[in-house]
Amino acid sequence: MAEPDRTAAAPRSVGVVGAGVIGTSVAHAVAAAGLRVVLVDSDQAALDTARAGVRRHQRLGRLKGGPQIALDLRFTGDLRELSDVDFVVENITESEQAKSALYEELDRVLRPDVPIAANTSAIPIALLAAPLADPSRVVGAHFMNPVALIDTVEVVRSPKTSDAALGALTALLTRMGKQWITVNDAAGFVINRVLMVVANLAAALVAEGVATPAQVDGLFRGCLGHRTGPLRTADLIGLDTVVRTLDVLHDHYGTAEYVAHPALRQRIAQGDLGQKSGSGFFTYDRS
Numbered sequence: 289m290a291e292p293d294r295t296a297a298a299p300r301s302v303g304v305v306g307a308g309v310i311g312t313s314v315a316h317a318v319a320a321a322g323l324r325v326v327l328v329d330s331d332q333a334a335l336d337t338a339r340a341g342v343r344r345h346q347r348l349g350r351l352k353g354g355p356q357i358a359l360d361l362r363f364t365g366d367l368r369e370l371s372d373v374d375f376v377v378e379n380i381t382e383s384e385q386a387k388s389a390l391y392e393e394l395d396r397v398l399r400p401d402v403p404i405a406a407n408t409s410a411i412p413i414a415l416l417a418a419p420l421a422d423p424s425r426v427v428g429a430h431f432m433n434p435v436a437l438i439d440t441v442e443v444v445r446s447p448k449t450s451d452a453a454l455g456a457l458t459a460l461l462t463r464m465g466k467q468w469i470t471v472n473d474a475a476g477f478v479i480n481r482v483l484m485v486v487a488n489l490a491a492a493l494v495a496e497g498v499a500t501p502a503q504v505d506g507l508f509r510g511c512l513g514h515r516t517g518p519l520r521t522a523d524l525i526g527l528d529t530v531v532r533t534l535d536v537l538h539d540h541y542g543t544a545e546y547v548a549h550p551a552l553r554q555r556i557a558q559g560d561l562g563q564k565s566g567s568g569f570f571t572y573d574r575s
C-alpha cells in the first residue's frame with residue numbers, strides 16, 4: 289500500500305481525549321516528543337490517576353538516568369479546551385455509542401481542519417467518522433501500550449480518510465520516532481482481529497486447568513520467541529477492554545471465536561482488570 293507524504297509538518301499541539309491506560313501513555317509520549325498536549329477525561333479520578341502515572345514514569349526515567357524532559361501537558365475535564373489544538377487522538381472507552389456521541393461533540397469543538405486519530409481496538413474508522421460533517425478527517429491510529437516503548441503503530445485508512453489526515457498522523461508519528469504499517473478499515477483491523485481470539489483461547493485454557501497463566505505465556509515466549517505471552521498482554525491492555533473489544537468484534541462478525549469466555553467476565557466482576565488494578569492473570573506491584 290502507498291505510504292503518505294512523510295514531509296507533512298507535525299502538529300504543534302495535540303488534544304488527547306480519554307485519560308485511561310492508553311490515553312495517558314499516548315499523551316505522555318506525545319508530550320515527551322516536545323509537543324503541547326491537552327489531556328481530557330470526563331472522570332476527575334481518571335485525570336488524577338493519569339497525572340500521578342505520568343509523574344511516576346518521569347521520576348523513574350530520571351532515576352534511570354534518562355533525559356530530563358519538561359513536559360507541556362495539561363489535564364482537564366473540559367473538552368472545549370481543545371478548541372485551538374492542531375490534532376486530536378481519541379482514546380475513550382471502547383464503546384461505539386460513547387465514541388459516536390463524543391465525535392458529534394468534537395465536530396462542534398474542534399477547528400474544521402483538525403484531523404482526528406481514533407485509537408480504537410476494533411471499531412471501524414468509517415463508522416466512527418460517520419457523525420462528522422467531514423468524515424475524511426478521521427484516521428485510525430492503533431497505539432500499543434506502553435506507547436513510549438513500542439515503536440510501531442497500526443495505522444488504519446478508511447475509504448473516506450483524506451491524504452491530509454493520514455499525512456498529519458504520520459508526521460506526528462515521525463516526530464514521536466515511530467514506525468507504522470497502514471492497513472484498510474475492518475473491525476479489529478489486523479492485530480486485534482487475531483490477538484483477541486488468542487487471548488480468549490488462552491483464558492479458556494487456564495479456566496479448563498490445562499495450564500497456568502505462567503505456563504501459557506512461557507510457551508509463547510520460549511517456543512515461539514514472543515516478547516510477552518497472550519495473558520500478560522491481555523493484563524497490560526486491561527481485561528475489561530479485552531472483553532469490550534471481543535464484544536465489538538462479535539457484533540461485527542457474529543462468529544463464535546469472538547464470544548468472550550465467561551472466565552474473563554468473572555475476573556472483571558472480581559475487580560481483576562489486569563495491570564491497572566494490580567491483578568489479572570498475574571499480579572503487579574503498582575508502587
Ligand SMILES: NC(=O)c1ccc[n+]([C@@H]2O[C@H](COP(=O)([O-])OP(=O)(O)OC[C@H]3O[C@@H](n4cnc5c(N)ncnc54)[C@H](O)[C@@H]3O)[C@@H](O)[C@H]2O)c1
Nearest residue numbers: 306308309310329330331334379380381382408409433525
Ligand atoms: N489498553 C490498551 O492497551 C489499548 C491499546 C490500543 C487502543 N486501545 C483503545 O483505546 C481506548 C481506551 O482504552 P483504555 O484501555 O485506555 O480504556 P480505559 O477504560 O482505561 O480508559 C478510558 C477512559 O475514557 C474516559 N472516557 C469515557 N468517555 C469519555 C468521554 N465522553 N469524554 C472523555 N473521556 C471519556 C473514561 O473516563 C476513561 O478514563 C479504547 O477504545 C481501547 O479499545 C486500548
